[in-house]
Amino acid sequence: MLDTLRLTNRRFHGGIHPPENKLQSSLEPLRELPLPNEVVLPLGQHQGQLAKPLVEIGEKVKTGQLLASTTVATGACVHASITGRITAIEDRPLPQVSGLSLPAIVIQREGEEESFTYPRYDNWQETPNEQLLERIQTSGLVGLGGAVFPTRTKLAGALEKGIETLIINAAECEPYITADDCLMQTRPAALLEGIGLLIKLLQPREVLLGIEDNKPQALESLQKALPGSGLEEQLQICVLPTLYPSGGEKQLIQLLTGKEVPSGGLPLDLGILCHNVGTLAALADAVIRGRPLIERIVTITGQAVSQPGNYLVRLGTAIETLLQAAGWNQDKHQRLILGGPMMGFTLPSAQVPVTKAANCLLLPTEEELPLPGPEQPCIRCGRCEEACPAQLLPQQLYFYAAHQVFDQAEEHQLFDCIECGACAWVCPSEIPLVQYYRYAKGEVRQLRADAEKAEQARLRFEARQERFEREQAEKEAKRQARAQAAAKLAAAQKAKQEAKTQQEPQTQSEQASSEPDVQAALTKKLKQLKTAKAASSVAVKKAEKGLANLKAAADTTPEQLSEQEAKLAKAKEQLQKAEQQLAEAEAGNTPAAAQPAPEVKPSTGNPEDPAKKLKQLKTAKAATAVAVKKAQKTLDNLKAAADSTPEQIAEQEDKLAKAQQQLQKTEQQLAEAEASGQPAPTAAPGQPTATPEDPAKKLKQLKTAKAATAVAVKKAEKALSNLQAAKDATPEQIAEQEEKLAKAREQLTRAETRLAQAEEE
């Protein structure tokens, strides 16, 4: 068996000794909380994508049953933590500072507790890695140390890259928290099993467990459990001097290996993988015992609770229930901190569920953790620098953040700050330094995102412009080809006709009967052109309104404005074109109607018939395309403005409604075309096979085009509602949205291709 190592010679820079306050909770035995009557299980307890619910309201579920799953790398499955009936799937507030709400599954307890277990992998030593990973995925495992990153993804990454060193983080350096301590004392065997599993999966060269020397019982319990676990020769336990933040991943790596994680990199870049003890025990439960992640140990402590200690809690239990069980003294309360006093955050409400990330609830009294005094000026005493484990210059960072010199803050490696709070803890001027860094980081991220978005918008605009020009050129080429073909055809027919007139005078009457039909078609065409003109003038107005709105909105970025202006210009262009077309058509109509030239008419009339329909098609297509584009662009705008206000959303809804209206109009036009298409076969018996089939075919194509664009609109709409649901659209959501838009665009192009085909025929 390897000797326990006492690491006293390696250090990280700085560090502090805040009062530990661990005994309040660590001396108490682990208590199991009675089953709650209701649990709320958010579909996004982890970082990343929401899981998709697999159950419906009213369904009965057993404890451990899979409720929502995901296959995305950044997602994690959610399981029922009690037996009962699903009463709601709706937005519920998460335990976060912002009080953000996300979709959650609510289960009301009902009947006897029944467990849904998965097959055990008793012989996990022989089970293929893929199968183990699959189980880890379906068990909903995430890092329980605080990062809440999906375990499967982390392990898959490590498997792919290969690791040298496996580090088990048992430091638990944050004051007050003893959840890991408690776990090591009560379930050392499960922890060792978890370590064994990881060794089997990853085959590391060395396995180091780092534990602070303030947890002698946990250490003893581990040492006792070690013989016979099969890890005696592999697991190196390292005892670290107590110093905050030795449990920070980077600091622990430095302490145990002497290496530093490169700035902006991952431990994996050094061939190191870190896991928290809680995660490993849960891993063993999931794989070896077939128990998904449905409960965790939560430390409840602080002088405002009369029974501080560690509690085994089902996920989704309301924090308030938990507080009551721990003897929460209501009038002594002041702050409800999720996490420890150094890095935890205050919750705005206790009516939020315990999630996978919740390791500690701290309810300090004012005497225990006094409220911060007034912020005084920085006297540049340098204490913060001495304390900073990242070896930054917190006083300089503070100066740059407070004066909003963000480029200098970045230059002083703002993003290497791990927000440990050591600097703020020592600062004699009581400056909330970490708050300044968070603010600066947020601002820098925003600036970066804005720059990127503007760049993307520019690229998109250029691509659109290019496509538009290309299409115009193609259309022009096709039009010319068609004109030539028509001329040829006309010449041929004229020749034929001349021949025919001599032989069969009967044809004459036929042509006469077709003439009124041609005129009808011409008026129809006029009508359609008018509709097109109306549609584009509506578009112009809309664009103008949009521009005005944007100008009125105080927080509009210049990019948005210019985009909107571009839109307006385009709409105006379209309007002009429509008007021009209308004028041309009107001008062409009168002489055509007045001219009774029987020889020419039929020959031009017949090829004009499909052309007319093509124009209809074009109008319909253009109208819907405009609608889609608009929905799309507004969505872009919404995306650009990270904080879309309710007014903006309302506006967007308004626009979408209008787009739908236009779609309806197109449908109406289509119906008209269908109605007018019917008499066509009788009108042109001269070409008995081609003509009757032609309009029918075109109608079908029209339908296809319409359906495709309708789908596009619907998709854009759906995406919008998604965006609305998430107040602060996450990058993933935006990605999803973009994907959808891309699809819509694809469909549009398909419709266009079909149209082009129709044109050629």
Added chain:
Amino acid sequence: MAWIQLSSPHSHNRVTTDQVMRQVVIATLPGIATLTWFFGPGILVNLILTISSCLLAEALVLKLRNRPLTVLKDNSALVTGILIGCCLPASTPWWIPVLGGSFALLVGKQLFGGLGQNPFNPAMAAYAFLLISFPVQISIWPAPATPLSDTSWLNSLAGSDALTGATALDAWRNKGLLMAEEFWQADGYLSSQMVTAWASVASAWLVGGLYLIWQRIINWQLPLTFLATLFIAGSFVWGFNPSHQIPPWLHLAASSAVFAAFFILTDPVSGATSLKGKVFFAIGCGLLVISIRTWGSYPDGVAFSVLLMNFAAPALDYYTRPRVYGQKQARKGLASKEKS
């Protein structure tokens, strides 16, 4: 139920700026006591005048700037007052401390925006101002006596300059072509009482400084570097011409050196901020002091050295940034401009 919303960390160690300043005040007590012992209660009168003028000036500015007077409680004006008071000779006319205290607070500190904003050490700025404007009033110390039994200090308060004595460095400067041995033997230049008095005062400052280090108010690197630089550079210069240059021990014993090492250079606001920067700051100050004492026209040069190094502090900060965790090497200099 309304919960209080606060940002982490929720815990704070209980040392605050006013406590830091209070510790500094405590640390000056042995020095003040020794000064008073040797030079009479004139020192205390000076202190009362500088402290009250500092507090009054600060209060005035706070009023004008519409700031709460509670800022005075941060004790920083008090410390500035004490530090100037300790530099002034006991026999100086009453308006010198008043002028010094007001100048320190108004020009040295509040003109730049108050605590934390001043680029120069206010006490040294005021002292340099007085030294340039009133070189005579500020350089003449009364002859040290065994006070409290002696009433000569009363005469000095009354403006009589009968009983003045030159400080060691002044005397050395005035020795002319005398060789070192002759100087020490000659009577008219430097009384042995003067030497004893200043050596005692220096030790008293050392005691206070060690207290500050023990209380973790200041770090040990800065004073040590400064004194070591003085000694090494002083020895070097002295080695070339032992009979005419100041012996290194005198560099240290001349009161201003130890006092500056622990109480002036350690002023965090106007110095370099990183530990490495502070070390360079101390070396720079030491070299400047030796240069001024050796080649300059002022007998002592601590105030000017500190002010000059205050100018250099921002540059020191840029070039002495520590290597951040996970970075291959420390970044130096200003942010690259293409980024902004």
